[in-house]
Amino acid sequence: MSSTAPTADRVARADRLAPVEVAEVLALARVAGDADGADPLDEHVLLRLRDPEAPAVHLTARAADNTLTGYAHLDTTTPGDGIGVELVVHPAYRRRGTGRALARGVLAAASGPLRAWAHGDHPSAAALAVDLGFARARVLWQLRRPLTAALPEPTLPDGILLRAFRPGEDDDAWLAVNNAAFAQHPEQGRWTPADLRVRLAEPWFDPAGLLIAEDAATGRLLGFHWTKVHERPGSARIGEVYVLGVDPGAHRGGLGRALTTAGLAYLRDRRGLDRVMLYVDESNTAAVALYERLGFARWSAHVNYHLG
Structure with a gap:
């Protein structure tokens, strides 16, 4: 041919x-x-x-x-x-x-x-x-980091506890924080209960890998780090910072950084992985800066084109 x-x-x-x-x-x-x-x-x-x-x-x-x-x-x-x-x-x-x-x-x-x-x-x-x-309208970066390099210790703000997600109990609270944290995001901020359920039913889902930060006094969900492990025959396993979200009212306390490092430690220590990736909008400069400070570097780009 x-x-x-x-x-x-x-x-x-x-x-x-x-x-x-x-x-x-x-x-x-x-x-x-x-x-x-x-x-x-x-x-x-x-x-x-x-x-x-x-x-x-x-x-x-x-x-x-x-x-x-x-x-x-x-x-x-x-x-x-x-x-x-x-x-x-x-x-x-x-x-x-x-x-x-x-x-x-x-x-x-x-x-x-x-x-x-x-x-x-x-x-x-x-x-x-x-x-x-078509016009080039949006760029999503994939960043990667080795997990063999040193990780900062996760330091949670005072009064906040870290635990695993409880399917069936945390669903509504998780959706509320996710949709508030990503209110301006064209995809992530519009999740419905059905969107969550279908992912909880995926074979890769592990409740232990969805870390929940809650107020120790009230039990209110303040943030989360949902990790994911990619396993494909013939390819090396790699972890992912799948979704990281913090309630808008809990910003500026270092919770996002603490959740990030706690999830990375989970992927390294509990899942035995030596590398991790994540996706972030090029325009989200605050998130890009956080991930770069934690040792992530650009790996590839995904471009969204608009017409009409």
Whole structure:
């Protein structure tokens, strides 16, 4: 197959994917992620792929032999805020028009503003975005840190205790703090009870890895550090600062730093990990400064492009 030949792929639209099609998409995403060093579909899309009732538009590209060569996901949950788009092309079928054909399908299927992620800030994605009139609007950095280097001791403010999350008991209080802490965040600040439940049901979830900071006198939840461990066959295990949040009324007491270091110590000492990553908006300068002071350094970038 010539890598420069024009694509003959068929692009099809569907509102639902059969289980076998979902498996094909997940396999394609794994291959692309291994090749690019960045997973092409974020957690939100992966969860929705496994939920047959989740509203979405699916575009699939297939070669003449029916091989899945590309996939695009349109999240139509809140079209007024922009339709979320993620697109991936199999590494063996790139530079032949598959990505552009899927992008044209996205434009034809959308009826409002588009918000498209380019995970890993791949040059081909940037070039396609420019050609189609998308504007670079937001940058999410992945930072990493070795856990073999020294960690500061977590020092909690006076009167605050640290404990593990209690599923079924802490859900509402956790959601309230999360949504208050991320009130201005386009994704994290809008979690519903269903969003939390689906993640608590994930095989990677461990209540011990969701550290809760509470007021010792009142039991009020003031902050949390939710850690995650990524385990993929053939890849080294890595921890993640999955979500770190502090109630707006508990800022300026050093609680965020204490929660961060406590979670890092948990990943190192309890889970036996030697490296950790996290995601942070480039524009969140306070958080970036905190993580850099704790030894994190930039690893990769994920770019959100807007149209309309």
